[in-house]
Amino acid sequence: MTERSLTFTLNGQPREAKVDPRVHLGDFLRHSLGLTGTHIGCEHGVCGACTVIVDGSPVRSCLMLAVQIDDCTVETVESLGKPGDLSPLQQAFAANHGLQCGFCTPGMLMTLEAFLRTTPAPTEEDVRIAISGNICRCTGYQGIVQATLDTASTKANRT
Amino acid sequence: MKAPPFQYHRPQTREELGTLLSSLENAKILAGGQSLMPMMNLRVLAPDHLIDINRIPGLAGIRETPEGIEIGAMTRQADILSSDVVKARLPLLSRALEHVGHIQTRARGTIGGSCCHLDPSAEQPAMCAILDAEFIVTRPDGHRIVPASEWFEGLLQSALGEQEFLEAIRIKPWAKGHGYGFAEYARRHGDFAIAGGAALIEASKDGRITRAALLSFGIEASPRRLSDAEAALIDQPIGKLDLEPAVAAARALDAMEDVHVTPDYRRHLAGVLIRRALNEACTTLERQP
Known part of the structure; x- marks a missing residue:
């Protein structure tokens, strides 16, 4: 399948990436960007483990395609705090x-x-x-x- | 699991959307994705083309028009729930939306998506049915208006044609101060309802019912108005209502069987819930001085 280019803001930083449209946002964050703080549980929207914030709203990242965050602002758990400096x-x-x-x-x-x-x-x-x-x-x-x-x-x- | 491969399309205008709908085979429209994406991840559905309508301007929003309140198909459930217009004029819809999913799913899920998907236990299409909503549909040669009575064609099947898309839902509010009631049974808050009931009433100054609507949902393949029981309520005095015709009508429905409950139990719930909804409608009714 054709990859799509996208630009977005992730945890305050502007980012660009290419993604296969069938990849959901949770997998994209973990596998393509290496941000493994977001956990994937059920992959059908019932467990809530994969929740991230997109444009200010909490969403299930397993029910959103990565390609849909084009021009959006995404926040993951990595944006909250660091070991020793928790939110x-x-x-x-x-x-x-x-x-x-x-x-x-x-x-x-x-x-x-x-x-x-x-x-x-x-x-x-x-x-x-x-x-x-x-x-x-x-x-x-x-x-x-x-x-x-x-x-x-x-x-x-x-x- | 992961969704099977598909071609992704993101039209920017209604015209582009119309062209895609006319030319593509085995295509699905992606609205909020809170039903479609799980079905694709579970591989219940494998469309060849996914048409993402999230970037088409003007499909979301709540407008007051002379013909009623128009809710754009792409309006998110969270935005309907926080709308003061909806709270004031369509309080039953607000009340029902509290039972739709969770904050994460309401942030994405849309009223149009739910009304096109038509899960039998979904609250939003059920509210459209009891409120006699009109579905404004865009088609290649213009628009058509589908009344709620013709929208539901069966399990997961709306009246929407292959080259059409849902533009908005128009609802005429009931009189100021009308009574509204909603009750549903689900195993956990926010889960799909196993059964539900809703009621709307208007009354005269001397406290007699002048208009009534009753509905059971989650019982049959589509939400079901209880028309005979609605007629039986007319002229009855609030406070001394005979609830039995409504309960009997709900209990006589052709209830579905599934892994959760038997048809008998579902009919029992239908009766209990329509009674609760009607009682609540009597308490929310603002009595005229």
């Missing part, structure tokens, strides 16, 4: 045991990162609804919900 949400996940095996974590983080931008003061129910499309088999969600609420209230107290 506030990542720190709260660590402090609240919001992860165990870590497979769902990048999708949880990117979903909640986008969610907190539009809902800076959520209730517990808001958070639970926000992550209803992300499956975690380890934590029972309690730590994830608490981490999100802590992040929101810490930010509110600072400002």
Whole structure:
């Protein structure tokens, strides 16, 4: 199949790439760009592990073709923090045991990162609804919900 | 799994889209991709051509017109859910959209995509059916308007022809203060509903029903209006409604069987959910002073 050229912004940097149209965004990020922070779970849109942010909205990267991000802005979990310099949400996940095996974590983080931008003061129910499309088999969600609420209230107290 | 190979097309105008639809065999339109992409990844579908309509200007947006509220086919579910116009004038649609998928799927999924895909348990086409929506279809020689009563041709089958595409959905709002109710049963929030019900009512100043619409979805291959039960509601006093004709009509539907539930259980749910929807419509109705 004919490869298509695309230009996009990835984690703040302008990028250019060529891609086979049948490659979904998640595979493109992992295999073509080497950004393996994004995890691929079910590949049919039910687990949420592959969530990334495109033009400000959280999307399932297994249900979007890489060719569709032409002219778009993409954010992956690599944009949040680095080892030793975690983002506030990542720190709260660590402090609240919001992860165990870590497979769902990048999708949880990117979903909640986008969610907190539009809902800076959520209730517990808001958070639970926000992550209803992300499956975690380890934590029972309690730590994830608490981490999100802590992040929101810490930010509110600072400002 | 991964999608099988296909030729990717990204028309920039309706004309280009029309040309592609007229010339390509085994082509599929890619709207939000929240049903089509899973089906391709699971290899249930293998189109030779994928026509991505995400870059055609003017296919998304919500407009108030004298004929009703026009929602462009490519309007994302997230944008309909956050629309003040929809909240105020089509509250039932807002209410139903809370049950559609999750924030990630609503960020991409479109009302037009859902209405062309026509999953029997999908909320958006069901709301189009109870609201008597009109489907504005673009075809090679212009437009045609398809009423909701003619849109549903069967399981996953709309009235859209091969060379046509859905332009917008037009809905005439019910009177200000009308009652609306929605109930569905799914194993988890945001999952496909196993069954659902919806109700709309208007009432006179002395509290008698003047207009009613009732609908069950997820029961048969297409959403089903309960017309006889709608007629039976007319003139009944709010607060002392006889709900039994609606419940009986829902329980008499030709229910589907699947891995989740038997037809009997689905009929039972249909009855329970239409009762809940109708009761909710009575509580949301703003009583005239």
